Amino acid sequence: MTATRTGPLTPRTRSRRRTVLPTLPxxxxxxxxxxxxxxxxxxxxxxxxxxYAEAGDGALLGGDQLGRDVLTRLLAGGRDLITTSLVVTALITATAAVLGTVAALRPGVGRVVDRAADVLMLLPPVLGILLIALSWPAGGRLALIVAAYALGVPYAVRVAAAAAAPVVASGYIEAAAAGGERLWYLVVRDVLPNLRATLLALFGLRFVAAVYVVATAGFLQVGPQPPAADWALMIRENAGGILLNPWAVLAPSIAIGLLAMSVNLAAATLVPDSGRKAVTVL
Incomplete structure (x- = not known):
């Protein structure tokens, strides 16, 4: 019987493992x-x-304030939070990428974008959520998406504009602009491909912020309403019984924390090695 010899891992295999393993969670x-x-x-x-029954055979994580299964509501309560956060993050990152690049290419537009970002950043997040969500006709998840989007864009635009500025100042961008290339061509074909590392890191950070905003809205009950299963809503509803059944509060809290950390780690892992120095400013 011949033993099989396993050679050393190739650089490509090691790189693949370093990419796949952190994204699995x-x-x-x-x-x-x-x-x-x-x-x-x-x-x-x-x-x-x-x-508030304790964890047992009938309910692995016990019951909530109405005797409903905490595990059931935990399993059912994450889909809308994740979907909403991903939609908000994608919209913010796309908007920031375009506005930040245009602001770097057109200094006049950049000054307007900076002043608008300064004004919007003065609005406290909780107050912004309440103002937008409560004044939106019929409220609901669309109002929550708009609130999270409005609160996240100013910070993201600043980061994207700062990352685009050195690229715009490079010789080949100036040559393309002098050659008469249109603005959208410069944005899409010349600048944005060089911002991939920054935008991936920005996506991870804005996802964490979106989870925070969406969860805060759920805790304030300006998003999902009872009896919907939602992680943030579970924390609010069961806070009074945390000493009776801690899992009713701890389980959704841990789930929100793990979600934010794991997605941020995955986004950071996908940043190419050549672009890691470019995202240290984040």
Missing amino acids: ALLLVLLAVAGPWLAPHAIDAPVTAP
Whole structure:
């Protein structure tokens, strides 16, 4: 019987492992949250135990303030939070990439963007959520997306503009502009491809901020309303019984923290090695 010899890992294999392994937690958590409603052992609004019952055979994480299964509501409560946060993050990153690049290419536009960002950054996040979500007709998730988007764009535009400025000042961009290339061609074809590392890091950071804003809105009950299953709403609803069944509060809190950290880690891992120095300013 001949033993199989395993040679040393190639640089490509090591690089692949360094990329895949840190992204697995985020991928698994997102998949679990998406599939959670189908994996839940009980109906999300059906009482199965006494209020704030301790963890046991009938309910692995115990019951909430109405005796509903905490595990069921935990599995069902992450999909909308993740979906909303991803939509908000994608919109913010795309807007910041375009506005930041245009601001770097056109100094006059850049001054207007800077002043608008200064004004919007003066608005406290909680106050901004309340103003936008409560004044929006019918409220709901669309109002929450608009609020999170409005609060996140000013910071992201500043980062994107700062990253685009050295690229715009390079010789080949100046030559392309002098050659009569249109603004949108310069933005899409010449500048944005050189900002991939910064935009990936920005995506991770803005996702964490979006989770914070969406969770804050849920805690303030200006987003999802009872009896919806939502991680932030679970924390608010069960805060009064944390000493009776801590899992009713700890489980969604841990889930929100793990979601933010794992997605941020995954985005940072996807930043190419050649661009890591460029994102240290973040």
